[in-house]
Amino acid sequence: DAKTTQPPSMDCAEGRAANLPCNHSTISGNEYVYWYRQIHSQGPQYIIHGLKNNETNEMASLIITEDRKSSTLILPHATLRDTAVYYCIVRVGYGNKLVFGAGTILRVKS
């Protein structure tokens, strides 16, 4: 699976959009970009995933660049409960294991 690079930490003001970047310059054509988060040692929570088109769901938006070498997870209105470690993962299709990196610690502040 392709490796990903994320900033170790970010701060965001409550109510503002949180934009979390991820670089995956060696991604292959059949590899998907997944985002999970882990809130204070709970089980990881699925957020969103995509292949090449931008995706949006009730939690977040995923913007993937045209060359697919990077992506951005957008939480449109961050709340204090969004404080967590966010993981960007690249993997082939479905059923294959998820390999977690160090992730980005997002701190939402009031």
Added chain:
Amino acid sequence: NAGVMQNPRHLVRRRGQEARLRCSPMKGHSHVYWYRQLPEEGLKFMVYLQKENIIDESGMPKERFSAEFPKEGPSILRIQQVVRGDSAAYFCASSPPIALNTEAFFGQGTRLTVV
């Protein structure tokens, strides 16, 4: 539809005892993954199982650790002769068969403490 259920949530074992961690996948899910998270560290993949088959055990320690996912019942992660270094949170995830377009869902974990 209940989520991925792990039990027990907390487990205390003395050094040398056995630990058995259980994972009941979501309904309709036939794939199970186990991960370990040591204190202040990231999630490390251990093993990937389908019903009655181990698909990928590249992350499993060579000794004392084993996993199974029988035809009936939950998946079991078994740690024999536990040592203090086994103290960690163990997470299980499940997903449907590969043909379906979906993601893996995680349980809340079992926190093992070896004293």
